[in-house]
Amino acid sequence: MSIEVKNLTHIYGKNGPYEKVAVDNVSCTFEDGEFIGMIGHTGSGKSTLVQHLNGILKPTEGTVIYNGIDIFDKNTDLRKIRQEVGMVFQYPESQLFEETVYKDIAFGLNNYGIKGDEADIKIHNAAKMVDLDYDLLQKSPFELSGGQKRRVALAGVIAMEPKVLILDEPAAGLDPAGRISVLESIKNLHLTRGITVILVSHSMEDMAKYASKLVVMNKGKLELTGSPKEVFKNQKQLFEMGLDVPNMCKVLAKVRALGFDVPESVFDVEETAQVLCEILRREKC
Amino acid sequence: MIKTQNLFYFYQEQESDNKTQVLKDISLDIPKGEFVALLGHNGSGKSTLARTFNAILIPEGGKVYVDGLDTSDENLLYEIRKKAGMVFQNPDNQLVATIVEEDIAFGPENLGVESKEIRKRVDDALNAVGMRAYISHAPHMLSGGQKQRVAIAGILAMKPECIILDESTAMLDPSGRKEVMDTIKKLNHELNMTVILITHYMEEAAQADRVIVLDEGKVVMDGKPDEVFCQVDRLKELRLGVPEVTELSYILKQKGVDLGDGILTTDDFMDRFKAVIGK
Numbered sequence: 001m002s003i004e005v006k007n008l009t010h011i012y013g014k015n016g017p018y019e020k021v022a023v024d025n026v027s028c029t030f031e032d033g034e035f036i037g038m039i040g041h042t043g044s045g046k047s048t049l050v051q052h053l054n055g056i057l058k059p060t061e062g063t064v065i066y067n068g069i070d071i072f073d074k075n076t077d078l079r080k081i082r083q084e085v086g087m088v089f090q091y092p093e094s095q096l097f098e099e100t101v102y103k104d105i106a107f108g109l110n111n112y113g114i115k116g117d118e119a120d121i122k123i124h125n126a127a128k129m130v131d132l133d134y135d136l137l138q139k140s141p142f143e144l145s146g147g148q149k150r151r152v153a154l155a156g157v158i159a160m161e162p163k164v165l166i167l168d169e170p171a172a173g174l175d176p177a178g179r180i181s182v183l184e185s186i187k188n189l190h191l192t193r194g195i196t197v198i199l200v201s202h203s204m205e206d207m208a209k210y211a212s213k214l215v216v217m218n219k220g221k222l223e224l225t226g227s228p229k230e231v232f233k234n235q236k237q238l239f240e241m242g243l244d245v246p247n248m249c250k251v252l253a254k255v256r257a258l259g260f261d262v263p264e265s266v267f268d269v270e271e272t273a274q275v276l277c278e279i280l281r282r283e284k285c
Numbered sequence: 286m287i288k289t290q291n292l293f294y295f296y297q298e299q300e301s302d303n304k305t306q307v308l309k310d311i312s313l314d315i316p317k318g319e320f321v322a323l324l325g326h327n328g329s330g331k332s333t334l335a336r337t338f339n340a341i342l343i344p345e346g347g348k349v350y351v352d353g354l355d356t357s358d359e360n361l362l363y364e365i366r367k368k369a370g371m372v373f374q375n376p377d378n379q380l381v382a383t384i385v386e387e388d389i390a391f392g393p394e395n396l397g398v399e400s401k402e403i404r405k406r407v408d409d410a411l412n413a414v415g416m417r418a419y420i421s422h423a424p425h426m427l428s429g430g431q432k433q434r435v436a437i438a439g440i441l442a443m444k445p446e447c448i449i450l451d452e453s454t455a456m457l458d459p460s461g462r463k464e465v466m467d468t469i470k471k472l473n474h475e476l477n478m479t480v481i482l483i484t485h486y487m488e489e490a491a492q493a494d495r496v497i498v499l500d501e502g503k504v505v506m507d508g509k510p511d512e513v514f515c516q517v518d519r520l521k522e523l524r525l526g527v528p529e530v531t532e533l534s535y536i537l538k539q540k541g542v543d544l545g546d547g548i549l550t551t552d553d554f555m556d557r558f559k560a561v562i563g564k
Contacts (some may be wrong), residue, residue, distance in 0.1 A: 020424075036562075040458075041428065041430075041458045041460060042428050042429035042457065042458045042461060043428055051393065098363070103414060121403075133446065145327050145328040146327040146328065147327050150456045166321035169456075170462075172455055172456060173327075173374065173452060173455045173456075173485070174327060175325075175326040175327045175485050175524050175525065176485060176487070176525050176526040177326060177521075177524035177525070177526075178326070178327055178524065179485070182386065202457070202459060204459070205529070207304070224431070239460075242428075242458055242459065242461070243458065243459055243460070244459035244460075247488070247528075247529040247530060247551070250551050251530065251551055251554060251555070254555050255555075255558070258559070258562075258564050267538060269533050269545055270533050270536060272533055273533055273537050273540060274537040276533075276542070276558070277537065277542060278538060278541050279562070280542055280561065280562060283562055283563070
């Protein structure tokens with residue numbers, strides 16, 4: 001079980017005056033159950049690339065193979081692929097439209113013919129998964145706060161019980177607590193249901209915290225892949241691409257430059273504090 | 286520059302007569318040339334407050350004065366909007382023309398500025414944000430950070446004394462965020478522009494002169510960044526955070542390593558760390 005991107009190229013406005021190669025011959029494989037973090041400057045092609053994974057965009061060249069099935073083959077049932085590969089767009093709350101939160105979450109399910117008690121269970125499960133109080137289900141989505149709306153939109157996709165969940169900047173514009181809560185919901189979903197997560201984000205700290213593998217896009221090309229430890233080692237290269245490394249990476253790089261032995265796989269504030277305490281303890285002896 | 290006196294604001298709830306209080310008795314004085322970061326969780330009222338600063342919203346109780354001008358006086362509207370300009374979150378929603386220079390000329394044209402003067406203002410504004418080289422580019426082909434800098438230039442061309450940024454860095458990549466931060470700090474230092482920055486990035490707020498925190502429509506904290514960010518637990522209760530290096534020094538202190546208060550940047554941190562370790 002995997003998603004395989006094969007020599008995928010996407011050109012917007014091909015042969016027109018504004019022709020733009022957004023994705024340029026990218027090949028990569030997302031294995032089943034991985035938590036992938038995708039980073040890249042604005043315009044690097046991340047959003048364009050992920051919109052191919054459930055066939056929202058059609059490639060100019062190349063293809064995507066989902067569990068051995070070429071999703072762009074004319075005999076492939078894209079509806080079925082989309083049921084398994086769910087996508088949460090940027091600012092998904094702008095897509096809420098129903099009278100109640102409940103109906104909004106139900107919309108996708110109903111479209112796939114899932115109704116009645118079966119839908120009801122899935123809707124409640126999804127709401128629970130994203131920490132949405134059941135009392136909110138009968139409210140209008142437009143009465144909710146920004147963070148709650150975001151969770152409703154997320155629940156609508158989760159209710160479909162996808163095997164792969166693609167999220168484009170799910171925490172953008174949320175306050176720090178809202179950000180943590182949404183990302184923790186996604187992490188729990190990944191852990192409890194074993195789904196594959198592909199998360200697009202500009203926060204290097206979040207990437208280091210949640211992703212097991214990073215994919216770095218630059219000017220339409222796949223520039224780096226590897227564990228956070230492997231990717232964040234390339235500080236200079238990431239800066240040149242308009243990206244960054246987690247804050248704690250910068251602190252530890254400076255401590256390393258003072259001649260101390262510091263592990264490369266530490267990105268978390270607590271762990272950094274631990275490492276620094278040990279250094280101080282050794283030095284004071 | 287901006288003064289609020291016992292400011293109240295309500296939103297009418299849908300399908301009922303209930304009113305939700307969004308701003309409750311806010312009295313603030315923001316002097317000219319100050320760089321203020323406005324923090325608060327989603328729904329705390331910070332965007333509403335910012336919208337009263339250039340008369341997009343008019344107070345329902347109390348007063349807001351922009352450079353002494355009362356925002357509830359309709360005759361002063363143009364004058365107030367000229368003094369305080371606003372940059373929003375999504376750069377794609379605020380660029381109107383097909384060429385950068387036309388976009389920047391849009392504001393002053395509407396104010397009836399002479400064409401020779403407009404020419405000068407467009408050039409000056411683009412120079413100020415470091416985008417002179419893109420004068421005849423199409424805005425939609427620019428990167429996010431560049432678009433926001435064009436949006437800022439569009440405000441500058443109206444010669445404001447105060448610029449308000451409502452989460453203008455939220456959609457940007459790390460280098461885009463840095464471009465915008467560097468630009469507003471330069472405007473603040475070199476032109477003595479008053480800056481009001483709404484952000485969820487604590488690292489950005491730490492660069493301001495003053496941090497104001499809103500909760501449930503009230504000002505609950507107001508002080509220098511080091512005074513505000515030393516209250517780590519309080520800020521977490523308010524659904525906010527602190528810069529990561531500040532949190533790092535806070536945890537170290539709990540573990541018995543006291544590097545002192547007021548650490549807001551990596552450089553601050555390293556200086557104190559080196560001192561403690563004797564390097």
